[in-house]
Amino acid sequence: MLKFENTRVSYDGKALALDDINLVVEQGEFVGIIGSSGSGKSTLLKTINLLVRPSSGKIYFDGKDITKLNNKELRSLRRNIGFVFQDYNLVDRSLVLDNVLIGRLGYKSSFKSFFGIFTDEEYESATTALKQVGLGEKIFERADQLSGGQKQRVAIAKTLCQRPKIILADEPVASLDISTSQTVMDYFKKVNEKKNMTILINLHDVNLAKKYCHRIVALRKGKIIFDGKAGDLSDEILKTIYD
Numbered sequence: 001m002l003k004f005e006n007t008r009v010s011y012d013g014k015a016l017a018l019d020d021i022n023l024v025v026e027q028g029e030f031v032g033i034i035g036s037s038g039s040g041k042s043t044l045l046k047t048i049n050l051l052v053r054p055s056s057g058k059i060y061f062d063g064k065d066i067t068k069l070n071n072k073e074l075r076s077l078r079r080n081i082g083f084v085f086q087d088y089n090l091v092d093r094s095l096v097l098d099n100v101l102i103g104r105l106g107y108k109s110s111f112k113s114f115f116g117i118f119t120d121e122e123y124e125s126a127t128t129a130l131k132q133v134g135l136g137e138k139i140f141e142r143a144d145q146l147s148g149g150q151k152q153r154v155a156i157a158k159t160l161c162q163r164p165k166i167i168l169a170d171e172p173v174a175s176l177d178i179s180t181s182q183t184v185m186d187y188f189k190k191v192n193e194k195k196n197m198t199i200l201i202n203l204h205d206v207n208l209a210k211k212y213c214h215r216i217v218a219l220r221k222g223k224i225i226f227d228g229k230a231g232d233l234s235d236e237i238l239k240t241i242y243d
């Protein structure tokens, strides 16, 4: 469903943040992306919804080269991609339910978006998504009353309500303690297994990556230096990754 072909990214026209990336991700995979700070993990995810444009090479999503999309096609691409951020990206003073409904905005006219007009089906879908992440009781609380782990679960519910084909998560547990991180990772796992959702997740904690991800891709200075099963990540390879 996703394919990088000789993809390069340079922010300044000189240094390469991504250097000749070749990567194929199939439907239903749960891929952990690891690497030290500045290795290109965030850049890799951001190219998939064209928040960052490749300087050269191609990226195919569902068989289409996304670097050639027009504005309408790009809007449709972004509807198909759920993005979960480290800092949750919620509207703190809004209700949990309203935050989840934001996931539907990409499907609406600007008029309906502006006035927050949602269908009964969308309310139901938001409620279901919140139940799926164990927050059925928190629907009418304000987002800023939740803990960090609960906020991140709201962010996951928001992407589920969006009904994407893929979820990209950029260091989603970096601000959480280890036990809360595991709870949040358990929900990513559940979404992957129950919905056969493709998930690409940037993680700085290798142990979490090894525990949850079927496949690990390691970046170093913008290049893929490991792509394989968690069990094949030897200490020697880890040393090279985090050199």
Ligand SMILES: Nc1ncnc2c1ncn2[C@@H]1O[C@H](COP(=O)(O)OP(=O)(O)OP(=O)(O)O)[C@@H](O)[C@H]1O
Pocket (backbone or CB within 6 Å): 011, 012, 016, 017, 035, 036, 037, 038, 039, 040, 041, 042, 043, 044
């Ligand atoms: N907006 C930007 N403008 C210029 N350079 C950037 C920008 N974003 C990232 N870079 C550079 O691109 C390289 C890759 O950065 P990126 O954020 O993708 O790495 P990362 O592995 O996600 O790092 P971290 O774990 O610290 O978030 C780094 O050298 C970084 O300084």
